[in-house]
Amino acid sequence: MQQYLNEIEIEKIEAFCKDKILLEAVKKVILQGLYTHGVNHPGQEAEPLINGAFSLVSMTMGNPIPNELLGEQLKAQWAGINTIHNAFESLKSIRSAKKDAIESPYNIAE
Numbered sequence: 001m002q003q004y005l006n007e008i009e010i011e012k013i014e015a016f017c018k019d020k021i022l023l024e025a026v027k028k029v030i031l032q033g034l035y036t037h038g039v040n041h042p043g044q045e046a047e048p049l050i051n052g053a054f055s056l057v058s059m060t061m062g063n064p065i066p067n068e069l070l071g072e073q074l075k076a077q078w079a080g081i082n083t084i085h086n087a088f089e090s091l092k093s094i095r096s097a098k099k100d101a102i103e104s105p106y107n108i109a110e
Helices: 007-018 020-036 052-061 067-091
Strands: none
16 A cells, blocks of 8 residues: 555554544544444434335335345445445554654754
Protein backbone atom coordinates (compact mmCIF):
# COMPACT_ATOMS: atom_id res chain seq x y z
CA MET A 1 0.00 0.00 0.00
CA GLN A 2 2.78 2.42 0.90
CA GLN A 3 4.15 2.42 -2.64
CA TYR A 4 1.03 4.37 -3.65
CA LEU A 5 1.49 7.06 -1.01
CA ASN A 6 3.91 9.93 -0.65
CA GLU A 7 5.55 10.77 2.69
CA ILE A 8 3.02 13.49 3.59
CA GLU A 9 0.11 11.13 2.96
CA ILE A 10 1.78 8.48 5.11
CA GLU A 11 2.32 10.96 7.95
CA LYS A 12 -1.33 12.08 7.75
CA ILE A 13 -2.51 8.45 7.91
CA GLU A 14 -0.25 7.86 10.92
CA ALA A 15 -1.73 10.88 12.70
CA PHE A 16 -5.26 9.73 11.82
CA CYS A 17 -4.62 6.24 13.21
CA LYS A 18 -3.05 7.58 16.40
CA ASP A 19 -6.36 9.28 17.21
CA LYS A 20 -8.28 6.12 18.10
CA ILE A 21 -11.51 8.01 18.78
CA LEU A 22 -11.42 9.64 15.33
CA LEU A 23 -10.51 6.36 13.65
CA GLU A 24 -13.43 4.52 15.23
CA ALA A 25 -15.83 7.41 14.60
CA VAL A 26 -15.00 7.49 10.88
CA LYS A 27 -15.28 3.70 10.70
CA LYS A 28 -18.71 3.89 12.36
CA VAL A 29 -19.92 6.55 9.93
CA ILE A 30 -18.80 4.56 6.90
CA LEU A 31 -20.27 1.28 8.14
CA GLN A 32 -23.32 2.74 9.89
CA GLY A 33 -25.71 2.31 7.00
CA LEU A 34 -24.81 -1.34 6.63
CA TYR A 35 -24.79 -2.16 10.34
CA THR A 36 -27.89 -0.27 11.43
CA HIS A 37 -30.15 -0.53 8.40
CA GLY A 38 -33.49 -1.44 9.89
CA VAL A 39 -32.35 -1.19 13.51
CA ASN A 40 -34.82 0.54 15.81
CA HIS A 41 -33.82 3.88 17.31
CA PRO A 42 -35.31 5.74 20.27
CA GLY A 43 -38.33 7.81 19.26
CA GLN A 44 -38.82 6.07 15.93
CA GLU A 45 -41.54 3.64 14.99
CA ALA A 46 -40.40 0.05 14.64
CA GLU A 47 -39.89 -1.00 11.04
CA PRO A 48 -38.82 -4.63 11.36
CA LEU A 49 -39.06 -5.34 7.64
CA ILE A 50 -36.47 -2.70 6.75
CA ASN A 51 -33.19 -4.49 7.06
CA GLY A 52 -30.32 -5.23 4.69
CA ALA A 53 -31.08 -8.94 4.56
CA PHE A 54 -34.85 -8.53 4.66
CA SER A 55 -34.79 -6.03 1.79
CA LEU A 56 -33.46 -8.77 -0.45
CA VAL A 57 -36.22 -11.13 0.66
CA SER A 58 -38.87 -8.43 0.19
CA MET A 59 -37.94 -8.17 -3.48
CA THR A 60 -38.95 -11.81 -3.94
CA MET A 61 -42.62 -11.00 -3.37
CA GLY A 62 -43.04 -9.43 -6.82
CA ASN A 63 -40.14 -11.11 -8.52
CA PRO A 64 -39.26 -14.56 -7.23
CA ILE A 65 -35.55 -14.79 -6.51
CA PRO A 66 -34.06 -18.23 -5.91
CA ASN A 67 -32.69 -18.90 -2.43
CA GLU A 68 -29.27 -19.45 -3.95
CA LEU A 69 -29.25 -15.91 -5.31
CA LEU A 70 -30.35 -14.51 -1.94
CA GLY A 71 -27.48 -16.37 -0.31
CA GLU A 72 -25.05 -14.99 -2.89
CA GLN A 73 -26.27 -11.45 -2.20
CA LEU A 74 -25.88 -11.87 1.56
CA LYS A 75 -22.39 -13.24 1.06
CA ALA A 76 -21.57 -10.27 -1.17
CA GLN A 77 -22.82 -7.81 1.48
CA TRP A 78 -20.69 -9.54 4.11
CA ALA A 79 -17.69 -9.45 1.78
CA GLY A 80 -18.16 -5.70 1.31
CA ILE A 81 -18.34 -5.06 5.05
CA ASN A 82 -15.31 -7.27 5.59
CA THR A 83 -13.37 -5.43 2.87
CA ILE A 84 -14.02 -2.07 4.53
CA HIS A 85 -13.01 -3.51 7.91
CA ASN A 86 -9.77 -4.88 6.45
CA ALA A 87 -8.99 -1.55 4.80
CA PHE A 88 -9.23 0.18 8.17
CA GLU A 89 -6.98 -2.46 9.69
CA SER A 90 -4.41 -1.97 6.92
CA LEU A 91 -4.36 1.78 7.63
CA LYS A 92 -2.86 0.95 11.02
CA SER A 93 0.14 -0.73 9.40
CA ILE A 94 1.16 2.31 7.35
CA ARG A 95 4.24 3.87 8.90
CA SER A 96 6.63 6.51 7.69
CA ALA A 97 10.27 5.60 7.24
CA LYS A 98 12.15 6.24 10.45
CA LYS A 99 14.69 8.93 9.88
CA ASP A 100 18.07 8.72 11.56
CA ALA A 101 18.36 11.02 14.53
CA ILE A 102 20.38 14.10 13.75
CA GLU A 103 22.64 15.23 16.52
CA SER A 104 22.02 18.85 17.39
CA PRO A 105 25.00 21.19 16.92
CA TYR A 106 23.78 23.09 19.99
CA ASN A 107 24.59 22.31 23.58
CA ILE A 108 21.21 22.17 25.26
CA ALA A 109 22.84 22.34 28.71
CA GLU A 110 23.92 25.92 28.17
